[in-house]
Each structure stands twice: as structure tokens, then as C-alpha cells.
Amino acid sequence: MKPISKYFNEGLLMNVIADLCVIPIGVGVSVSKYVAECERVLEEAGLSYRLHAYGTNIEGDWDKVMTAVKECHERVHQMGAERISSSLKLGTRIDREQSMQDKIDSVQTKLDQR
Amino acid sequence: MKPISKYFNEGLLMNVIADLCVIPIGVGVSVSKYVAECERVLEEAGLSYRLHAYGTNIEGDWDKVMTAVKECHERVHQMGAERISSSLKLGTRIDREQSMQDKIDSVQTKLDQR
Amino acid sequence: MKPISKYFNEGLLMNVIADLCVIPIGVGVSVSKYVAECERVLEEAGLSYRLHAYGTNIEGDWDKVMTAVKECHERVHQMGAERISSSLKLGTRIDREQSMQDKIDSVQTKLDQR
Amino acid sequence: MKPISKYFNEGLLMNVIADLCVIPIGVGVSVSKYVAECERVLEEAGLSYRLHAYGTNIEGDWDKVMTAVKECHERVHQMGAERISSSLKLGTRIDREQSMQDKIDSVQTKLDQR
Numbered sequence: 001m002k003p004i005s006k007y008f009n010e011g012l013l014m015n016v017i018a019d020l021c022v023i024p025i026g027v028g029v030s031v032s033k034y035v036a037e038c039e040r041v042l043e044e045a046g047l048s049y050r051l052h053a054y055g056t057n058i059e060g061d062w063d064k065v066m067t068a069v070k071e072c073h074e075r076v077h078q079m080g081a082e083r084i085s086s087s088l089k090l091g092t093r094i095d096r097e098q099s100m101q102d103k104i105d106s107v108q109t110k111l112d113q114r
Numbered sequence: 115m116k117p118i119s120k121y122f123n124e125g126l127l128m129n130v131i132a133d134l135c136v137i138p139i140g141v142g143v144s145v146s147k148y149v150a151e152c153e154r155v156l157e158e159a160g161l162s163y164r165l166h167a168y169g170t171n172i173e174g175d176w177d178k179v180m181t182a183v184k185e186c187h188e189r190v191h192q193m194g195a196e197r198i199s200s201s202l203k204l205g206t207r208i209d210r211e212q213s214m215q216d217k218i219d220s221v222q223t224k225l226d227q228r
Numbered sequence: 229m230k231p232i233s234k235y236f237n238e239g240l241l242m243n244v245i246a247d248l249c250v251i252p253i254g255v256g257v258s259v260s261k262y263v264a265e266c267e268r269v270l271e272e273a274g275l276s277y278r279l280h281a282y283g284t285n286i287e288g289d290w291d292k293v294m295t296a297v298k299e300c301h302e303r304v305h306q307m308g309a310e311r312i313s314s315s316l317k318l319g320t321r322i323d324r325e326q327s328m329q330d331k332i333d334s335v336q337t338k339l340d341q342r
Numbered sequence: 343m344k345p346i347s348k349y350f351n352e353g354l355l356m357n358v359i360a361d362l363c364v365i366p367i368g369v370g371v372s373v374s375k376y377v378a379e380c381e382r383v384l385e386e387a388g389l390s391y392r393l394h395a396y397g398t399n400i401e402g403d404w405d406k407v408m409t410a411v412k413e414c415h416e417r418v419h420q421m422g423a424e425r426i427s428s429s430l431k432l433g434t435r436i437d438r439e440q441s442m443q444d445k446i447d448s449v450q451t452k453l454d455q456r
Contacts, residue, residue: 315430
């Protein structure tokens, strides 16, 4: 298969910056222990991730990230949540490499310029 | 591996109702041809899907859905979009089976009752 | 105030196509009666809306849509949900008018061409 | 009007933790200057906010947050973006007060316990 670009090789490597927010439904209003379990999944997967107040930024190979997202659903169900609704943002680009920190720095630079 | 429930067999089968909205960035304001390509990906994948005004509902096995989502990113990049930001909702449940139409019918029934 | 374009008059009129998904947390796995109440809010607000399997498309003036979204949270809390997590997509454009149906038709036209 | 709870007074005060991701469409792949402008809007509005790699957490009174979100769309259109697609998460609760930092601390505590 022909790679689309050196930053995005079809079927080979595809880097993604994701944002995951897992909501267990039917287990009461306190959901932090389920979110904590998802952080453990990301840690065990060896992915770069950063928890924020409404989700978790994740960075890495598309397939690894997606395997971890599935594992989050499996674990949260195993913990007793009968229903889960997650939202996942997926950012890919083929023009250049960009890390989570690059995205933040890029905005910060614009803010500092004024 | 022990299945979590008959509706959610870990590592075997995991049904998901998803909602996908793919936004190609840097290709102008008209993005319908990219969305159309994603519909073709879903069709080719043999998944149940329904386009709405702000995304596409998709129903099927978790892995099949996720393979199709990745294929959407690959195709849209191949069409020339250097950057993509998608949002994906993922709904799973282990208490019972539920289709996309079941979800709509359930709300409609409540509306009709009053 | 100077209008930005005839389709987007700052402080005067701003049309939005939105997608709302309200998730009541802590009231069990069956949430359709809460979603039904949100549909009633949209109906009462006189907005155009269309329920799908993972949310509701809404079209109308930005302020009217946002007033309705707030009313949805108020009503769902009044029904007993102590916690709510919603996701809302907001699409605005200043180059031309576009309805929910226009967006769907635009994709369908591309699909039919091939 | 009867307040729903002391943490959620209908028509009076309603605190929200939000997450906003604004995507300008049709202005090329580099969107950080538009995101920076949104950060300025939040700063000027006197809201608590925190930029992350895929959006910005915002905390405050519902109406103030929503006014700022609208202002973000207006400013980004004024900067030349003809089309915008934003995603906004909205979390409200009536059982107790909770800040953005509380949410993060709550997960961190669970992680430290094991």
C-alpha cells in the first residue's frame, strides 16, 4: 500500500490526538472511580495522556489508542456499569507532526504575541 | 475469557451504537463530498448507518465500526484533506440489546403517552 | 453594530444548526423519558428539530436554541436527575443560508452522482 | 420561581462546567490564532478556563458561559472564517458544588488509592 504521506502511512502508522470522555450510566452520580480505571488502561497501554476536567487527551498510534478506548468500555462494564456513553474526538493530520503540547504551545504563542 | 454478559462478550463481540461526524480542515467550506465518501465507507463495510444533519448514526460490532472510522480518516486524507477532526459518540450496554431504531422508538413512545 | 454578513448579523440574528445529546446521570439506564421531555422543550420553543438515534438536530436562531438547551437542563433536573452531561454541536456559517435538510441533500447529491 | 436546589436556582443561577472546541472551517489547516481569540473572549468574560490539547475547560454561570461561546463564534467569523463547527460539553449538577479542579482531584484520589 502506498503511504499517504510520511506522517500518515496507510495501513502502517497513523498518529492521532484524541480526547476521550467516558460516561457510565446507571451507577449513580459519582463516576470518578470509573474514570480512574480508564486512566489506568491508558497508562498500561503505554500511551501519552493527560486528564482534564471534562475528559482525557490521548496521543499515539491510531490502533493503540482505539484498542485502549475499547478496553475502557470493557473495564467500566466489568466494574458494573450496564450502560456507557463515551465521546471521542479524533484529530489526524498528514502535513506535519504535532504533539498535544505543540497544539497548546501554538495557541499560547499567539496569545503572547499580543 | 469470561463474557461480561450475553450482550457483551469480552474479546468476542461488543455491539455499539455510534455517531460519527468527520470534519475535513483546510479544504474550504464545502465538505459534503468528504462526508459522502464516509457514507460509502460505511456502506462497503456492511454496517447499518443513517445520515443526519450533523453526523451519521452507525450500528454494529465495535471492531467493524472502528475499522470503518479509521477507513473514513484514510480516505478523506487521500482525497486531499491534510487535517481532519472527527467526533465520535460510542454507546454500549450489557443489560439488553438495543438498535438505533429502538432508541428512537423508545423516546417516541414516551412522547405519544402524554 | 455592523452586521458581519447578511446571513450573520452580529447581535441581531445568528442562525445555527445544532446537535444536542442530553445524558441524565444517576437515574438508571433508561433515559428515554428525559430525552422525550427535551423534545417537548424544543417543540414548545417553536424550533425545527429532528430526533435521531444519538441526539437531536436543531435549527434556528442562536439565542432561541440556547434558551431551549438551558430549559432542557432545567427540566431534566426538575424531573429528578441530579447530574446531567450534555454534548452540543454548533454549526454557523456566514457565506450562505443552509438548512438541516440542505446539509443532508448536499451529501445525498454527491452519493447519487457516482 | 422555585429554586430546584441551592446549587441550581432555576432562572437565577446555574453553574456549569463546560468544554469548548471551536473549529473554523475553510481557513486552512492552522487554526491556533482563532483558538487564541476564543481564549481572549473567555478571559475578557471573567470566566475560569483552562486550555488543553483538544479544547478548553470553562467553569461559571450558565448564561455567562453561553454568552462567551456566542462571542467566540462572532469573533472567529469576524476574523474571516466563513464556517465554524464547535463542540460543547455541558455538565450541571444540583446535588453539590463541584469545580473543574474538584473533578480532576476526585479522579486523582482514586488513582492514588491503589
